[in-house]
Amino acid sequence: MKPVLLVDFGSTYTKATAVDLEAGGLLGTAASFTTVETDINEGLSNACAILKEKTGVNDYTATYACSSAAGGLKMAAIGLVPELTVQAAKEASLGAGAKIMKTYAFKLTKSDVREIDRLRPDILLLTGGTDGGNSETILANAKKLTALEADIPIVIAGNRCCADDCEEILEGRQIYVCENVMPSLGKLNILPAQKIIRELFLKKIVQGKGLTKAMELMTDIIMPTPSAILEAMQLLANGTGSTSGIGELLGVDLGGATTDVYSIATGSPTNMKTVYKGLEEPYAKRTVEGDIGMRYSMRGVVEAVGSERLASMAGLTAERLEEMLSYLEAHKDAVPRDEEFLRLDDALASAAVETAAIRHAGTIELAYTPMGETYVQSGKDLRNVKNIVVTGGALIHSKNVEKIARYAGMDGAHPESLRPENAGIWVDKKYLLAAMGLLGKNYPETALEIMKREIIYYGDQK
């Protein structure tokens, strides 16, 4: 046996997964309640103890970890035009697994800089201008940032012609220069910035989050949990050189406070009569809905779909819905068991999945021109994507998970939203995705094999 331990440090749970590399199979999983206050290492040893009871294994040949503890990786992004470099900076941060606290467009003001000091992001991403394009704004912003009191690492990924100048202006600070996130108009180049962000997370940020001791036990890789999930989604979709994946996919991770949506798909227009508008989309795209979740962001879900629709989805009266929502707000940790609350949770989950998927997917609209009808697409066209993958505690434990997951697909009420038309549903019942993303970094074949075996498939819609 060649056992490997994979750990996911969450803000409330530490999850441990054991895999046998020789047999290429899953040994077991365990979770233990933790908070950063109670010391994250305690959660790790508890989870390992439970795992040992289940599997009988105590010695691992390697240990890998990801973390979203202490708020995960928090970033602020600065660009020039909102729909261009600011958007590119946002894509870069989200794809690196970060939580975006704030974005800034055009020139920073003194109060913006004070706000950044207050928000204390782990990393600042400074962009602006295409290569050889606008330099005035990024230079002005670099100057403004010299007034920052906090010693925040700054990644410079803007107009390459003034990268040196920015570095000089910000001398004495933690500066990391990399390629422009948007080297020419509409072209996205986010991988270099993401690489630096991940390295910074590993080198600097985990230390400040009470993970130093836990890290000593780890052989390699500490990455933000969303980044591990994105790795897993890519492996699952693309496969390895020798084993095929399941193909393009749309993934939803429904949490208590936020909902993450992933798509591994090109999403280009499928029709000659379609005109594409806006910035190029990343093949592996992640979006985060901070106002959509099962408990802390419950009200955001109600706002998005309307209380009337939510009540009818749950089979409740408007008054009863309000009563129940107020109860859940007061008891956020309650895990309701009675039938009425389960119905509400299913409705909330369905509405959350639908809203988050709509915001992630592209849109298409019909334009009438003197030459006839033309379609204008912005964002990704996911209609031909054949797989919807769902994960997250609220989803995987519901009896109706397949039905809820279908809300990520195309529906008659939102024909403009380019979501999968006819997809099969995959459910990450054992909550393995983050662990498999970690494992896949070094052992992609084993990770893919385990995912294809353990993630449950519900056929397509017909």
Next chain:
Amino acid sequence: MEKKKLVMGVIGADVHAVGNNILYHAFTDAGFDVVNLGVMVSQEEYIAAAIETNADAIVVSSLYGHGELDCKGFREKCDEAGLDGILLYVGGNIVVGKQPFEDVERRFHRMGFDRVFGPGTAPETTIDALKEDLYKE
């Protein structure tokens, strides 16, 4: 000498891509750094692109006859976005029906376009004008 940068495209709900592509190649061959926004471009898109790339000129094409409506307020929006004084060209079949070109030119000048080109203009004419306007001094 540093290459001058142009932002170009076909404005409004116009999908005529062929002439636009010809212009793109002609401008590029003439030594300009060209950002081609393609067809169905809104005023806001030209402006956003010009800001981000620090463009020296915006060259607007239109073929379907509705150019006059599409171009209304363009100069004012440029001013508002901080692109004061950016060189603004328009050309093509830019008005409804057959109208005397002098009238058309006057109206577009009044709208803030620096140069106006009628139907059948050869790319070389525009290139010469660009060189004259951008490399004077």
